[in-house]
Amino acid sequence: MKRATVFSLVREQSVFMTAIMGLLSFMAVLALGVAISIGTGVMRWNAQWDLYATVQVTNQKNESDVAKILNTNASKIETMREITNDEMLRLMRPWVSGGSTLKNYLPKMWEVRFKSESDLNEISDKVAPYGRFLTHADALQTPMSAGWKMAFIAGLILALTLGAIAVCVSYIARNTAMLHKRELEILNQIGATDSFVARQMQIIVSRICVVACFVGFLFAVPALLLIISSAHSARVGLMAMLAINGGGWICLALMPFAITIFAIWMTRRTTIKILRNE
Numbered sequence: 001m002k003r004a005t006v007f008s009l010v011r012e013q014s015v016f017m018t019a020i021m022g023l024l025s026f027m028a029v030l031a032l033g034v035a036i037s038i039g040t041g042v043m044r045w046n047a048q049w050d051l052y053a054t055v056q057v058t059n060q061k062n063e064s065d066v067a068k069i070l071n072t073n074a075s076k077i078e079t080m081r082e083i084t085n086d087e088m089l090r091l092m093r094p095w096v097s098g099g100s101t102l103k104n105y106l107p108k109m110w111e112v113r114f115k116s117e118s119d120l121n122e123i124s125d126k127v128a129p130y131g132r133f134l135t136h137a138d139a140l141q142t143p144m145s146a147g148w149k150m151a152f153i154a155g156l157i158l159a160l161t162l163g164a165i166a167v168c169v170s171y172i173a174r175n176t177a178m179l180h181k182r183e184l185e186i187l188n189q190i191g192a193t194d195s196f197v198a199r200q201m202q203i204i205v206s207r208i209c210v211v212a213c214f215v216g217f218l219f220a221v222p223a224l225l226l227i228i229s230s231a232h233s234a235r236v237g238l239m240a241m242l243a244i245n246g247g248g249w250i251c252l253a254l255m256p257f258a259i260t261i262f263a264i265w266m267t268r269r270t271t272i273k274i275l276r277n278e
Contacts, residue, residue, distance in 0.1 A: 019212075021263075024212075025213040025216025026220045028216070029252055031157040036244050044243065052112070053136060056132040058107045059130075062131055120135065144238070147238050169263045197275060209260040217256045224252075
């Protein structure tokens with residue numbers, strides 16, 4: 001048998017509260033999605049380059065020794081490419097001039113991809129006495145650090161949004177209790193328990209949250225896809241690595257349920273506190 005609630009919000013209040021909760025739910029899902037996509041991008045970016053290194057030899061006397069080390073350990077190397085002088089000159093042209101003179105001072109360089117991290121570390125120790133061994137992962141620490149900072153900021157925005165949701169739910173409970181103070185007094189006189197009154201409030205808030213969170217999620221998903229698509233237009237770099245995997249989408253799908261459960265719990269806590277202070 002369907003049971004009607006003892007009291008409810010008027011239409012204008014319900015629409016206003018639904019709009020506010022919908023906006024906050026949209027921001028929460030969007031912030032979580034951005035944090036997940038940036039975190040995934042940083043990990044993919046790191047995994048792409050953690051086996052790459054550049055070997056640099058500035059002393060011509062050591063070139064043959066380094067070349068011998070790389071050739072004798074070919075089984076531990078997946079790919080190896082020598083960077084020619086012409087290629088280095090093309091890269092340096094915007095900053096230097098006089099290419100013919102510069103050729104005499106360019107180091108000998110190889111770009112190497114190893115089969116495992118242990119192979120990379122082993123070859124690094126062998127090359128160290130003869131030249132510089134520059135891992136790409138170390139060189140890219142700055143953009144990766146920036147990526148983690150952006151993910152942290154997105155997580156902070158999520159935390160602030162959840163705090164705003166808690167304040168909003170608390171306001172709904174307090175506002176409803178104020179508007180229906182007379183009904184609460186009658187319920188108290190006829191022996192209604194605090195749990196019964198809190199349950200009535202939870203029903204009101206749950207109805208608002210279910211609609212608001214669903215709408216917020218529907219608007220947040222296209223916004224996330226647009227952000228990721230725009231980032232991929234960069235084609236290279238950390239931004240091009242942004243993505244949300246299957247586990248990330250599951251977390252996003254569970255976010256509206258988590259917000260609803262949190263709101264219901266917050267409603268009960270606030271209502272019980274209000275009733276005990278009456």
